[in-house]
Amino acid sequence: MRKILKTFMAVSALVISGEVIGQDLDILIKGAKVYDGTNSPGKVKDVGVRDGQIVFVGKAKAGFAASREIEAEGMILAPGFIDPHTHVEGDLSHPDRRSNLAYLMQGVTTVIGGNDGSGPFPIGEKLDEWEKNGIGTNAGLFVGHGTVRRLVLGNKDVAPDENQLEEMKSLVAKGMEEGALGLSTGLFYSPGSFAEKSEVVALAKVAHQHGGIYDTHMRDESSYSIGLLSSVEETLEIGRESGIPIHFSHLKALGADVWGMSDEVIRKIEEAQDAGMEVTANQYPYEASRTSLIAAVVPRWAEDGGYEALLERLQDPNLLDTLSEGMTENIRRRGGPSSLILSDSKMPEIDGKSLEKMAAEWQMEPWEAVFKILKESSAVRVVSFNMQEEDIVNFMRQPWMMTGSDGVVAHPRKYGSFTKKLVEYTLEKNVIPLEFAIHSSSGLTAETLGIKDRGFVKEGYYADLILFRLDELENNADYDNPSALSGGMQYVMVNGKLAIDEGEYTGELAGKAIKK
Structure with missing residues (x-):
């Protein structure tokens, strides 16, 4: 005062x-x-x-x-x-x-981290560290659902029991009390992908009680699992059932299977807004996305237990057909092996080259090249050209879309x-x-985001x-x-x-x- x-x-x-x-x-x-x-x-x-x-x-x-x-x-x-x-x-x-x-x-002048369900914890310690040591921009954090899940359940495809869910809720509450802006999820990535909607709703209610928002890389931006439109609906259901404001992160129509669906996504969001929900989104203005090679290509079930468990499955002859078929389909979803540009790896010989080029050099199928790369490193990333300009522009023009x-x-x-x-x-x-x-x-x-006195x-x-x-x-x-x-x-x-x-x-x- x-x-x-x-x-x-x-x-x-x-x-x-x-x-x-x-x-x-x-x-x-x-x-x-x-x-x-x-x-x-x-x-x-x-x-x-x-x-x-x-x-x-x-x-x-x-x-x-x-x-x-x-x-x-x-x-x-x-x-x-x-x-x-x-x-x-x-x-x-x-x-x-x-x-x-x-x-x-x-x-x-202000950046927000802890997105996609992953980020520092405890929240307060990281924020205090940054301010004490000095940073060039202002910075805030979400509390990550994947981080909380990993702390309680590890990287396993399991549902929390009652006590474990209470522990997860207490961690979300702790993050909010220490200054988090809300709860973020990465339901496309493990371990967030292993969570049922009810688990997310329970944690979102906690964040909402503390005045936070729900920031999400939703379960599917393409046709990997439940599909783009069903994933949008799942996200809106989380908002309806928890009462929390919804924020779609890097909203997009990713891959040939869902190109042109931006009108339908916008319609679903506007219907929710007309019904009284607070729904917003952000986007980056590029036709290519970037994520880990594992997230882009590997079927999510194969990540149950983490990277070491994945390596064991890659070497299991009984899983060869299932894994190769799943990877081949995911490569197609991403635009094919020529559109997947490898980067940020411990294997400099592949940096900047397409998966198609590496498969040709090694004289093997693209899925075999993925096997070879992942056996060497879990850190490989891919830039994939998988969006259309028409969808990008359509989303950009919406009054609830931010950068x-x-x-x-x-x-x-x-x-x-x-x-x-x-x-x-x-x-x-x-x-x-x-x-x-x-x-x-x-x-x-x-x-x-509820950031006071800025913007x-x-x-x-x-x-x-x-x-x-x-x-x-x-x-x-x-x-x-x-x-x-x-x-x-x-x-x-x-x-x-x-x-x-x-x-x-x-x-x-x-x-x-x-x-x-």
Whole structure:
């Protein structure tokens, strides 16, 4: 209350007839076209920052001192972008990567981890570690269903008994009490894939009681198990039965079997919204996905017990036909062996090559090549081209769709999702207007995740701000060079500190832990 009163009094003293007078500021940004994160068209305004907060948005008159003035005529000022789905926990904990530069250079000032049902635990320890050691962006976490399940049940295809379910619920409650934004699931991946809907509903109820949301990589985005449409319905049923707001992560129609189904997915979501449910989603603007070779190709039943158990099954002659048939079908679902590009492995001879190429070099069938690779390493990843532009655009235009990178190495989405959306889909293709591109990357995300005082250019909010010229933004990351930093973001401010100044990283580690 004292903080709110102090800010109100300061702002009240500043503003007379819409003009701002007599104020000492840390930074004054003059004459920018401000897109405030509300999906409203931009307006030319001045913005003042002091002690990490936005203290006015209006027209500044002479008669005050600012430690730094930025003449921003012709530039766009927007809230710092918020990415609801990343995999940067390792980066933020690494002394050489904690600046999170891949995101700062896109204008992202807040990242969320713990997605796909997997992430750090305990939540509080990790958030405290990041804030103590310093991070380049703000960061928050979901509590992962897969993490909780693994702690209680291991990697086994079993259902929890009553006591085990209570233990899992207590772990979710602990994560929420320590600041998690909600519960995340990866029902496509083991061990989350072994869970029945009732288990997920029970845990979602706990997260809902603590004010969280349900963030999900749903059970099937293609035709692996229950199918895309049935998976959407299962997700919505989890929301209906638990009462929790639903958030689909990287919503897509993956694979030839489900191309063109975006209209039906949208219809199901809108029906749920019309019935009173809170349903949102995020997406990355790329036609290729990236995941582990195991997740992409291996039938999920073969993972029961973990990697060591999988290796035993790969060498069991009694399972050869079943495994090879299952892998062959999954390779087809992903677009065929030519569309699966191998990466991030302990086998450098296969990096950047397609599964088809490796199978030809080794003179074997694609499923045999998978066997050979997995016997050497469980760390192999694949980039697979399995989505259509029409579905991507259809999802992107929805008012409940926000930007999320699902950022991982060896895929350009980590370094370019936000820049690509602005450059390609707003400037070049005019798929969505600039105000919605910004809103879907800032204010909409903050409201969805329950992040207070961020995501908008408003007085009293934290000064997470970005300045750029749209026609100068550069998306430099592609599939051949996936780790190229974006260019053109001139100023990026995190909690009132300039992390990017005139296009260059300043070394600031001004990020804070985001807690529910």
